[in-house]
Amino acid sequence: MKELSTAEIRPYYDPDNFQSEYPYVFKHNYGVINQELGKPISMTLPTTIKHNNQKPYNMSRNNLGISAVPVNKTRTAKIQEDMFDYNSVKELLTSVLKNFIKKYLRNLISQPFEVARLLLQVGVFPKHDVSNKEHKVVTTDFQSSDDEDIEYLIPADTSQSSFESSNNLQGSISVKPKSRSHRRFSSIETAPPTIEVVSVDEECSKYKLNPFSLNTLDVISSLFTQDGVKGMFRALNTTFIYNTLFATIEAWISGFISPLLSIPDPYFVDVIHSSDPSKALVLILAASVVTAVILQPIELINVRFMVTPTNKPETNRSFRSQISQYSPRDFLCPWSLLLPTINHSLASNGLKRYIPYLLFTQFNMDIYNSPVMYPLITLVTNSIELFIRLPVETLLRRAQLNYLLNNPNCNKTLRLQHNELSVPFGGYYGYFSTLYYVYTGSKPSFDKVSVTELNNINRGLESIFRGWKVGLLHVLSNWRFQMLNNYTNVSEEQF
DSSP states (O other): OOOOOHHHHOTTOOTTTTTTTSSEEEETTTEEEETTTTEEGGGGSHHHHHHHHHSOOOOOOOTTOOOOOOTTOOHHHHHHHHHTOHHHHHHHHHHHHHHHHHHHHHHHHHHHHHHHHHHHHHBOOBOOOGGGGOEEEEOOOBOOTTOOOBOEEEETTOOTHHHHOGGGOBSOOOOOBOOGGGOOOOSSOBOOOOOOOBSSOHHHHTTSOOOSSSOHHHHHHHHHHHHTHHHHTTTHHHHHHHHHHHHHHHHHHHHHHGGGGTSOOTTTSOGGGSSSHHHHHHHHHHHHHHHHHHTHHHHHHHHHHHHSOSSOTTOOOOHHHHHHTOOGGGGSOOGGGHHHHHHHHHHHHHHHHHHHHHHHHHHOOOTTTOTTHHHHHHHHHHHHHHHHHHHHHHHHHHHHHHHHHHOTTSOTTTOOOGGGSSSOBOOOOOTTTHHHHHHHTOOOTTSOOOHHHHTBOOOSGGGGGTTHHHHHHHHHHHHHHHHHHHHHHHHHHHO
8 A cells, every 4th residue: 555645635834835824834854933933932032043153053054043053062061050050159169058058057046955965865953052152260289380370261061170180171271360460369279271172173163054043044044153154055066077077878778778679769758758758767777776886986076065164274175186196996886885875876867757657658647638637646646756766865965974984995085084974973883773863862782872973953754855845845846847847838839
């Protein structure tokens, strides 16, 4: 059978003149043509015009007015221009700078609360009593070489036994003679000199925090009184470095493993929207745990800077100096911190990741088909996650500080002494028993109990959940912010 041509089927059709009365017509092999200019409409776009003005073109034209390829423009040069486009690089650098500033400001605002919470989790706080600073004058008979009357100034809470042994007298002794008009002369005895006895070492006690209460704002105020503004923002730069490295390594691990599992990257795609939610959930939790274990040596430096005062001259507070003194073994997570680190990572991410997955897989519930119930369940879940995370975080912080104080394998530049701390250490007695001693505010029978421990007010149920008020406020503010964003997204999708 003979195949008919287009001209035979439609003899009235002329490709050059068909629909010529329209301003824009389609021509085969050329695309949509602007009839007025005689060139494709792509040549009239602003980017094309700017490109034509900057690059020399061969101006020889065909009957449609289409320009030829630029002169001296090779394929390699075009690829290089596309890869190193100035506008793309500028947009990338601008985006990175904005994210840098936003994350740093976020750390700047939250750092005083983070420092206060850590000190409350690891420290012992005696009852604040102003009367301990009062003194009383004790008069005894003393023969002076120049017959001057002198007073002994002694703390009111000092017992008589402390005067019997010179080892119990701590601090400085000052002698203040009276004026000549008040002298009392006697052939045998005169008034005693004034000696001020300090019950604690002043050089160490001036670096100890003494807040009026265990309220977070009172602790921040005490930090400001002790160290000034710098004390409120201890370890700010180290915290920012840690958070940046954590997000980077976690995203890298997740992005590297996800193609091997044939799933989208769960770091950027929600678990419930993944092609295999179960694999995505396991991957994002594993990436978080591995990242926390890898960065544990850096977190130890961060904890060290938080618990030590900033105005002590002999304290090394340089992150670069600390990390440069690390040996290859020091970059590994200590065995004693492995279990607390893993549990803290799972407590921080497990519940908030698992509950949306459970709601979607079992009840087919997400923000789009349950716009009211889903946010409420998310709020309750985040609140429960907060009260699960805080006790586990207390155990991790105490284990970290115990490693810095008592572990012989700790790097010598990282080691701490008890007199270097801003607060007395509350102790760490094993992962499963420490919470009991935190609750009771006591120590095991084999450990020496100091006078400070006997007056410790950092005890009870609230001592296990230090920072819950600020944490709950953070949960509520984040939930409200997400509600506003979700409402906007749902409205746009419905439209």
